[in-house]
Amino acid sequence: MTPMTDQELEARLRNASRTSLRPDVHARMRASVLAEFQRVTNSSADRYNEQVNGPFHFIIQLFTTHPMIPALIAIVLIISTAGTAVAADRAKPGDRLYSIDRGLEVAKFAVVFGDDAKTKYLQELAEERGREFGELETEGDAAHAEEAQRHALDALERVRIRLENNQASDRAREEIEDRIDQLRDRFDLEDEPGNPTGLTEAEATVHGQTTTVQYEFNDRKSTITLQTTDVDQIVTSLADLLNIDEAAVRAVLRVEITGDNSGRGSDDQDENANGNVNDDNEDNQAGLTEAEAKIQGGTTVVKLEFNDQKSVLTLQTTDVNAIVQAIASNLGIDEATVRAVLKIEYEDDQGAENRNVNENQNTNSGDQEDEDQNDNENSNENQNSNTNSDEGESDDEDRNGNENQNTNSDENGQDDSEGEDDPEDREEDNSGSGGDQEDPEDNS
Amino acid sequence: MEVNQNTIDELVSDAQRGDTASVGRLFDLLADRVYRYVRFRVHGDDDAEDLTQIVFLEMIRSLPRYKQQEGVRFTTWLFQIARFRLIDHYRAARQEVTLDPELADTQPQLQAPPGDFAALGSGEVIDRALAALPEQYQTVLHLRYREDCSTQEIAAVLGTTEGNVRVLQYRALNTLRDQLDLEKL
Numbered sequence: 001m002t003p004m005t006d007q008e009l010e011a012r013l014r015n016a017s018r019t020s021l022r023p024d025v026h027a028r029m030r031a032s033v034l035a036e037f038q039r040v041t042n043s044s045a046d047r048y049n050e051q052v053n054g055p056f057h058f059i060i061q062l063f064t065t066h067p068m069i070p071a072l073i074a075i076v077l078i079i080s081t082a083g084t085a086v087a088a089d090r091a092k093p094g095d096r097l098y099s100i101d102r103g104l105e106v107a108k109f110a111v112v113f114g115d116d117a118k119t120k121y122l123q124e125l126a127e128e129r130g131r132e133f134g135e136l137e138t139e140g141d142a143a144h145a146e147e148a149q150r151h152a153l154d155a156l157e158r159v160r161i162r163l164e165n166n167q168a169s170d171r172a173r174e175e176i177e178d179r180i181d182q183l184r185d186r187f188d189l190e191d192e193p194g195n196p197t198g199l200t201e202a203e204a205t206v207h208g209q210t211t212t213v214q215y216e217f218n219d220r221k222s223t224i225t226l227q228t229t230d231v232d233q234i235v236t237s238l239a240d241l242l243n244i245d246e247a248a249v250r251a252v253l254r255v256e257i258t259g260d261n262s263g264r265g266s267d268d269q270d271e272n273a274n275g276n277v278n279d280d281n282e283d284n285q286a287g288l289t290e291a292e293a294k295i296q297g298g299t300t301v302v303k304l305e306f307n308d309q310k311s312v313l314t315l316q317t318t319d320v321n322a323i324v325q326a327i328a329s330n331l332g333i334d335e336a337t338v339r340a341v342l343k344i345e346y347e348d349d350q351g352a353e354n355r356n357v358n359e360n361q362n363t364n365s366g367d368q369e370d371e372d373q374n375d376n377e378n379s380n381e382n383q384n385s386n387t388n389s390d391e392g393e394s395d396d397e398d399r400n401g402n403e404n405q406n407t408n409s410d411e412n413g414q415d416d417s418e419g420e421d422d423p424e425d426r427e428e429d430n431s432g433s434g435g436d437q438e439d440p441e442d443n444s
Numbered sequence: 445m446e447v448n449q450n451t452i453d454e455l456v457s458d459a460q461r462g463d464t465a466s467v468g469r470l471f472d473l474l475a476d477r478v479y480r481y482v483r484f485r486v487h488g489d490d491d492a493e494d495l496t497q498i499v500f501l502e503m504i505r506s507l508p509r510y511k512q513q514e515g516v517r518f519t520t521w522l523f524q525i526a527r528f529r530l531i532d533h534y535r536a537a538r539q540e541v542t543l544d545p546e547l548a549d550t551q552p553q554l555q556a557p558p559g560d561f562a563a564l565g566s567g568e569v570i571d572r573a574l575a576a577l578p579e580q581y582q583t584v585l586h587l588r589y590r591e592d593c594s595t596q597e598i599a600a601v602l603g604t605t606e607g608n609v610r611v612l613q614y615r616a617l618n619t620l621r622d623q624l625d626l627e628k629l
Binding site: 033036 | 459462464467468471472475476479480483484489493496497500501504505570574585589590617620621624
């Protein structure tokens with residue numbers, strides 16, 4: 001007997017019996033299976049569909065069969081979101097939606113494009129806080145009014161920084177500054193913050209040909225010695241040193257004069273002058289009861305009360321020693337007496353334009369007209385001629401821009417001392433007015 | 445009954461979406477094939493029917509996790525379930541048998557117990573011989589020649605490699621041949 005080949009065996013396997021479920025068994029089993037299927041799908045329909053079709057299948061199917069549903073949902077979302085945003089926009093500090101309001105503002109700022117738009121938006125935020133501040137104040141909610149004010153000031157500060165950084169066009173800047181000024185008025189803010197430069201105190205003490213300035217900058221006290229007695233130069237030097245505006249220096253600077261005049265030429269002069277005055281004019285010395293110098297740009301107006309007579313002296317200089325010398329010369333008294341009485345202060349905030357004009361005139365002294373040169377060279381004579389003149393007679397055109405106001409004072413001194421002083425020595429002394437400044441850190 | 449594979453795949457998809465009718469249709473198409481797979485490997489029709497029902501119930505519970513794959517038929521997955529339930533049945537039967545010490549040595553491991561061939565016709569001797577083979581041989585031959593499964597599909601059901609399936613198929617045919625020769629004696 002030969003064994004079956006693989007082909008025969010495979011054929012027999014394929015043609016084996018086709019046993020089937022009996023119909024009744026098939027029906028019963030089918031019913032059981034479908035019942036189980038219903039039970040499973042009904043008991044956990046969501047899970048079943050989620051497992052089968054993924055988490056979003058139901059939504060996709062719903063959207064497919066009901067295409068209006070997505071549109072309706074979108075409308076509802078837009079309305080509800082916009083409603084919340086509008087409600088939040090009206091929120092004030094203390095309201096539940098205020099934090100949402102602030103969050104939306106931050107988000108909006110992020111999507112505002114352009115320097116102008118961003119700066120303008122910050123200005124609008126500041127105004128909104130201002131309105132909220134007013135409302136809260138009216139409601140008597142001081143705590144939240146303070147919060148609104150704080151946020152408004154924050155926004156204002158941000159606007160100010162952006163304006164300083166030129167993050168706004170000229171046209172936008174003009175409008176924004178107007179609105180900001182109005183808001184500042186609402187908060188009773190000064191145009192300039194208290195002292196943004198950090199310089200809170202500056203006291204210049206003139207002694208001889210040098211000036212010692214004690215100042216407090218950013219809560220640190222320092223001292224600097226300048227080889228000049230010209231108040232304008234003192235201001236410029238300190239402003240340059242601290243990298244702040246000269247107006248900030250002028251706002252706090254006080255000038256004092258010691259009786260000691262240690263300048264070499266001046267010493268001789270003082271000795272001579274004091275000797276003469278002491279010998280010959282004791283009554284006159286006692287007669288000087290008031291000498292108040294107010295500096296306006298390059299001009300100094302000195303109010304004097306001498307022997308119960310008041311007079312005004314207008315000088316085309318800001319140099320302290322020159323002022324002292326001019327007063328002493330004008331009244332025929334010694335300089336020590338003048339120093340003992342003289343007070344020097346800035347009349348008001350001097351415009352930078354005048355100062356610049358003065359400086360330009362100084363640097364272009366070679367082109368000045370002869371009249372000006374004569375005025376400059378003979379300033380003491382002019383000063384004397386101005387005695388008892390009204391303050392209003394001081395004319396910028398008459399001011400002689402000096403190439404160096406110290407030089408001017410030297411010339412004045414030279415005139416007074418009639419050649420006893422050495423101009424070269426003076427120039428050497430004065431040349432270091434800017435470069436020989438002491439480091440405030442070292443002096444602190 | 446030849447059934448288009450795409451039809452089954454569509455029915456499966458519909459069933460996964462909760463369509464009860466598709467489940468009924470799937471049962472109609474596949475119930476006899478599952479029943480035949482288990483019929484001659486268990487004692488009597490009752491066990492075969494119970495196993496068939498168990499297979500379909502598990503199919504329903506597992507249907508959400510089923511993912512159609514390219515080149516793999518749904519029936520491959522279904523026979524995999526059937527094989528596991530059959531093995532469970534063998535293990536349960538063996539534990540029951542081992543309770544009787546005298547019969548303990550008569551049950552080969554995971555080998556199908558003999559079916560009730562007395563009721564079968566003479567043309568069904570091949571089923572009797574097939575039922576005497578080890579479980580893996582039975583599965584390979586059944587799926588290969590009665591379900592026309594590919595080597596890849598059989599390997600998926602058995603959880604082995606296609607090369608191993610070819611070896612198993614070769615050995616199963618030789619063993620079946622020997623078994624049939626024994627039947628003739």
